[in-house]
Amino acid sequence: MWLIMTALAAVITTVIWYVKAPEDKYKLGLLSFIFWGATLMWVIDHVMAYLVEGGEFFEINLDATLLGISVIIIGLFVWMIVLLVSDPKGVLKRVLKG
Amino acid sequence: MACFLVPMGEAIVTTVVQKVVENKEKKVGGKETTKTRLSWSRKLSWLNKLLWGGTILLAFEHIWHGEIVPWPPFLTAMENPADVAPMLHEVATIGVGMAIFVTIVWGIIVMIAELKAKAMPEAKVEPVVGGE
Numbered sequence: 001m002w003l004i005m006t007a008l009a010a011v012i013t014t015v016i017w018y019v020k021a022p023e024d025k026y027k028l029g030l031l032s033f034i035f036w037g038a039t040l041m042w043v044i045d046h047v048m049a050y051l052v053e054g055g056e057f058f059e060i061n062l063d064a065t066l067l068g069i070s071v072i073i074i075g076l077f078v079w080m081i082v083l084l085v086s087d088p089k090g091v092l093k094r095v096l097k098g
Numbered sequence: 099m100a101c102f103l104v105p106m107g108e109a110i111v112t113t114v115v116q117k118v119v120e121n122k123e124k125k126v127g128g129k130e131t132t133k134t135r136l137s138w139s140r141k142l143s144w145l146n147k148l149l150w151g152g153t154i155l156l157a158f159e160h161i162w163h164g165e166i167v168p169w170p171p172f173l174t175a176m177e178n179p180a181d182v183a184p185m186l187h188e189v190a191t192i193g194v195g196m197a198i199f200v201t202i203v204w205g206i207i208v209m210i211a212e213l214k215a216k217a218m219p220e221a222k223v224e225p226v227v228g229g230e
Contacts, residue, residue: 002159033144034151040203041105041152041196042159048192067162074158075151 001060003042005068009075010035025088031079038071099165099175099185102156104193105200109149116142136208136215145204152200 013035017028050057087093120139160166165174175185 033147037148037152038155040200041156044195044199071155
């Protein structure tokens with residue numbers, strides 16, 4: 001389930017990035033790369049596990065759904081930290097200057 | 099178990115390579131190192147973002163599943179000698195597979211970006227993928 005949710009997040013952020021491109025003031029390119037990186041890795045993980053162990057390709061249950069939501073939150077959190085540190089609008093600079 | 103360690107290792111290497119290439123490009127005076135306007139440091143930054151993003155989220159998934167703990171030896175598979183061999187096997191198969199797959203996809207992105215950039219008139223070249 002977390003693969004589906006992360007892939008969906010990757011597609012949505014890529015579409016938003018494309019709509020705003022070439023401007024990328026808020027680093028949406030970074031956010032989509034974060035989600036795409038995880039999606040690609042989990043695709044391999046799921047395919048290998050399916051080929052070796054068999055069973056269901058997608059794990060669909062409450063735990064997997066909660067993991068999917070948490071993964072998206074972590075991705076957004078990492079992006080937010082990078083955004084605040086780089087401070088493209090200079091908001092933090094102005095706040096700290098008083 | 100610890101499959102994300104391979105992409106993480108690759109990410110560390112490519113981050114160092116990107117920094118070295120970036121410094122070289124600055125010394126050259128901002129000139130592009132390729133035939134198009136896409137510098138290698140920029141292309142490598144896409145790979146780094148893919149690898150680090152995937153590594154962070156996969157590490158979180160491993161914490162969620164109890165495969166990583168905040169105390170030594172950090173990987174629960176290391177606590178039991180019987181689990182070490184399957185863990186190394188997983189690293190060698192799934193981990194390497196992940197790193198190769200991400201690198202191949204990055205290669206395709208770079209190839210498409212290069213082709214698009216080459217097709218554009220020099221004055222109108224715009225960023226094709228990602229920021230910075």
